[in-house]
Amino acid sequence: MTAGMAADLAFGDPRRGHPVAVFGSAVAASENRLYRDSRAAGTGFTALWVSAAVLAGGLAGRAGPVGTAVATFSAVGGTTLCRVGDRIADALDDGDLDGARATLPSLVGRDPSSLDEAGICRAAVESIAENTSDATVAPLFWGALAGAPGLLGYRAVNTLDAMIGYRSSRYARFGWAAARTDDAANLVPARVTALLAGLLSGHPIRAVRAVRRDGGKHPSPNAGVVEAAFAGALGISLGGRTVYPHGVEDRPVLGDGPAPRAAELRAAVRLSRRVQIASGLLAVLAVVRVPSPRAESVPVRS
Template sequence: MVVAGADTIVVVQAGTATAIGMAAGTAADLVFADPQRGHPVALFGSAVAASQQWTYRDSRAVGAAFTAFWVGAAAAVGGFAGRLGPAGVAGATFSALGGTTLGRIGEEIASALDSGDLEGARALLPSLVGRDPSLLDEAGICRAAVESIAENTSDATVAPLCWGALAGAPGLLGYRAVNTLDAMIGYRSSKYANFGWAAARTDDVANLVPARLTALLAAVLSGHPLRAARAVRADAHRHPSPNAGVVEAAFAGALGISLGGTTVYSHGSEDRPVLGSGPAPLAADLRAAVRLSRRVQLASAVVAVIGAVSAR
């Protein structure tokens, strides 16, 4: 009984420390957003890019080992951070989140379009997506920005918070490593079809639950749950990503717009299915997407903090 009681106290303290740290890290992201220099994710990406120069092989096995090494390294750093208590978890949370910057860039793009500054909007777009902005008109810019805000509401906030609630600081940083690797090498291109296969599949698995939680929150918090649900049911399965399609369809239905179509990347173009049944998004819809994203992010933080106390 005494040992069980002591163990229970340790579990409660660990869960409480994680919850406090995640709440503090989320608040820090709201206040400070992503640092312009020295962001941990940017430093991680630089290290990954440098190591890829001498480890790259057109091989699934090598790519899987590469992915496992970097995810393991990030999780190990998270383990060290977790031993520092709430302060360490707060630092890991702040490093893993990117939702505030996401919303601010979306608003800046909308403001540029409202003022007729198409070139200014194009210059901002690469901060959100990997598409060639020179080929996009106003509608194309808005569509790209809304799709990115929808997907990254899950990737940059909901998913890391879910993994933080489940596994603490190692979950936060391990997930961020998975998502960063997917963004860097998880392409369906001739170079990365094999080497990036493990990174892409790992990211798919890591986002299965968070993406659906994001879609559910977007549907409920938009005030149009049935419209969002219809779009997800009718269109999400046609998207090449098992997770992005769910989130983008939910946002399209919730906002009463349509997303998808031909998408031009640096590695080539892809014909994406149309999601939703409304008109193409404009600047006002981009602002609405930012507002919805912020509501979803806040709600997911509340769910994650409660979950951290319950799960650990």
């Protein structure tokens, strides 16, 4: 797991042939044949692909440390997340609003065409906060619990949620199981992320206050907790009117303070990196096996 995390820190996501992209392409192709507008069909579809990912993780685990390292590198994606955040901040600092808008879809699914600097930064910070949990803390959490099957199984759950876990007319029923499974898989990791964000920002009381007051207002039981923690930790406010391809959502306001700008976006990136490194250390510590005194050899009487 340490080697896989180090590879992500050094290289980020490969531009071509990323295992998650290959998985997503296979899911999209099969959806065309298996889609039915029902929860039962969606549940079977989700179970099929999560099982396939867990099986692939089992095969990777049998390959030993190299297999687990590859599974870790495939499952985590925090470095690319932060690099995109920095590119958006760079464009805004250079006055290149169109360049920032063009980069934003790498992070979020909303329409950037009408967003000003504050709207772009708000969207980017919200995505960085949520994906700090989804792209690093959560896969490492499940990797610490279940090894390579946990890593790839979680990544499958999260990818399915990103693809079909919407409340649109097409996916309200078919994507229901994917969305609910993702909610369950992220329940603990999101709160670990929020805790680390508060502690590592130097403003834990502000973060806790924002989570307790605002975290439950968000439509997602996990994204709201993480976004509120980042908002409180950074002294900004998030939320508001959000335009998606499937419609417009009025999100509740999270945190206190002004809307984020490029400086706050950079601060969110720095906080995300600290949380990712800390979660990697915690995951490795969680799987270290300390020899028990009872396991030591006992002299045999002659």
